[in-house]
Amino acid sequence: MKIQLRFFASVREKLGSSGELVELDAAITQASQVRALLVARGGVWAEVLASDRALRMAYNQQMIHGDMPLQDGGELAFFPPVTGG
Amino acid sequence: MLISVQTDDFDLSTELAKLRAGNPAIGAVVSFVGLVRDLNEGQQVSAMALEHYPGMTEKSLTMIATQATQRWNLIDCLIIHRVGALHALDQIVLVAAASAHRGEAFAACEFMMDYLKTEAPFWKKETTPAGERWVDARVTDETAMRKWQLAPESN
Numbered sequence: 001m002k003i004q005l006r007f008f009a010s011v012r013e014k015l016g017s018s019g020e021l022v023e024l025d026a027a028i029t030q031a032s033q034v035r036a037l038l039v040a041r042g043g044v045w046a047e048v049l050a051s052d053r054a055l056r057m058a059y060n061q062q063m064i065h066g067d068m069p070l071q072d073g074g075e076l077a078f079f080p081p082v083t084g085g
Numbered sequence: 086m087l088i089s090v091q092t093d094d095f096d097l098s099t100e101l102a103k104l105r106a107g108n109p110a111i112g113a114v115v116s117f118v119g120l121v122r123d124l125n126e127g128q129q130v131s132a133m134a135l136e137h138y139p140g141m142t143e144k145s146l147t148m149i150a151t152q153a154t155q156r157w158n159l160i161d162c163l164i165i166h167r168v169g170a171l172h173a174l175d176q177i178v179l180v181a182a183a184s185a186h187r188g189e190a191f192a193a194c195e196f197m198m199d200y201l202k203t204e205a206p207f208w209k210k211e212t213t214p215a216g217e218r219w220v221d222a223r224v225t226d227e228t229a230m231r232k233w234q235l236a237p238e239s240n
Contacts, residue, residue, distance in 0.1 A: 009136050009208035010219045054222070061140050062141075077138065077141070081221075082207055082208060083207065083208050083222055084137070084166060084205050084207025084208070085202040
């Protein structure tokens with residue numbers, strides 16, 4: 001399936017990308033697996049998306065608390081804790 | 086319910102007048118205005134850029150306002166949040182709650198701000214004499230949000 005990735009704020013800047021469309025293997029069905037896949041790219045990806053970092057994820061524009069099953073055409077976003085207001 | 090994410094400034098009096106226009110059931114309006122301070126974490130702040138997640142931002146603010154409306158039986162409420170380039174003294178955010186009595190409006194206004202601070206996808210980047218820096222989330226904001234989960238009957 002295809003998933004639209006989106007990156008915001010310091011995550012976007014460090015990765016040098018605001019997003020990309022990824023084609024996932026059938027074995028990849030959860031948000032946490034996509035994160036692991038991106039970390040496996042190494043370099044800045046591993047640094048920014050490592051599992052011990054304060055990082056938030058949203059799926060289809062809703063904050064994820066825990067993991068989330070993905071569907072074709074979904075939108076998965078990675079960003080730092082929010083600082084509005 | 087008014088939800089707006091905008092680059093333009095807002096006028097408190099105009100917005101509150103619109104919120105309560107023609108509705109004599111409203112006995113109380115509580116509002117909060119957040120501003121750009123010139124000092125943060127010991128550094129002078131001359132300007133900031135506010136980034137957001139278009140689409141998710143509006144959904145998130147609508148959800149927060151809907152929750153507040155249901156929990157405190159509000160007559161109406163509004164959230165206006167600015168994005169883009171802002172400077173010291175500028176207004177950033179306006180939240181207002183209208184209800185029959187003051188208790189509901191006070192509680193709902195604080196609730197909406199506390200949730201906005203931890204749930205709505207906005208990020209501040211400050212310009213200081215040492216360069217630009219992303220603002221770090223505060224633990225105290227998370228604590229402020231959690232108190233509403235412990236006190237469901239609060240008003």
